[in-house]
Amino acid sequence: MLGLYSRRSASLRRAVQSTVGRNGFSCTAVCKQRTPWLRRCTEELTRQCQSSTRSVHQASVDHEELKRFQTLASKWWDENGEFKALHAMNDLRVPFIRDNLLNVHKTHHPGRPLAGLHILDVGCGGGLLTEPLGRLGASMLGIDPVADSISMAQLHSSNDPDLGERVRYRACTLEELSADVAGDEEGGRAGLFHAVVASEVVEHLADLETFILCCRHVLKPGGSLFITTINKTNLSYALGIVVAEQLLHIVPSGTHDWDKFISPVELERHLESNGFSVQCVQGMFYNPASGAWSWANSTAINYALHAIKVADDPQSDPQPDNQDHSQATQ
């Protein structure tokens, strides 16, 4: 979302200090070499992810954040309500995901371009993004720790027979799902998803590192991770807090914590050091007057990112898996 921020003056001071000298533009990731060091790191990190998911199934969860989304759970499908900007964002993020996936998988399913692909929508809320991706043919699993949001998502998708079995939901954390995948691995099945989508989610987490590790864990080798989020700049603070929240009331006040915002450079660093190769970062801009999103050269406010899971074994290149695994996420 454009920015729903809960702020204190101390945070503003930190914000100003930490963003001095930043121009808001992303650099291209430079570390794309798959070295033995990276292999050892990712193996170790995956082990950590598996063990943490067994013991702490909610490492990424900030319970204050969940309380806020709990109070909004009935509002997901009001296109002119609190989530208006997320509804409008589909105009950019759905084609962004579709086109990048088609570049990787080269599938040919006229009318259902994403058919045969299994996609996990993490932090799906009411399913605003899950549904349109399902309509493109993908087998979707939407998960969210807020059970009322999942109930709303299930209710809404049940109204569309076209979605049928392709869209399913589960109230759980990514860590819990990741632990299930670990169990499957023991039975010989690793990495269930061709893609993981986390749209407007990472700015709400208690632990980004665990979240990224778990995304990696549930992805097939060569699988895609799509993230949209908000940059940590003075401009994102000014437009997100002052304009969007306090002046225009586009979004409810107190939903975001500026301290959790992350620059594209920082996010790329986290991803590259945890077994991902960042493919592209694209700026996004929300016009509150028109209620429309457009792509922007600058990532100073919002941005979308596509990364690919690097294979554990550097000898085996990540080959896109185009086979239909229709039972894999059932």
Ligand SMILES: C[S@@+](CC[C@H](N)C(=O)[O-])C[C@H]1O[C@@H](n2cnc3c(N)ncnc32)[C@H](O)[C@@H]1O
């Ligand atoms: C701004 S909403 C975005 C919803 C949806 N992705 C969309 O764009 O329409 C953020 C969502 O992240 C969920 N969330 C918060 N913390 C989470 C966590 N630790 N793991 C997964 N989802 C989380 C919230 O419950 C909420 O539904």
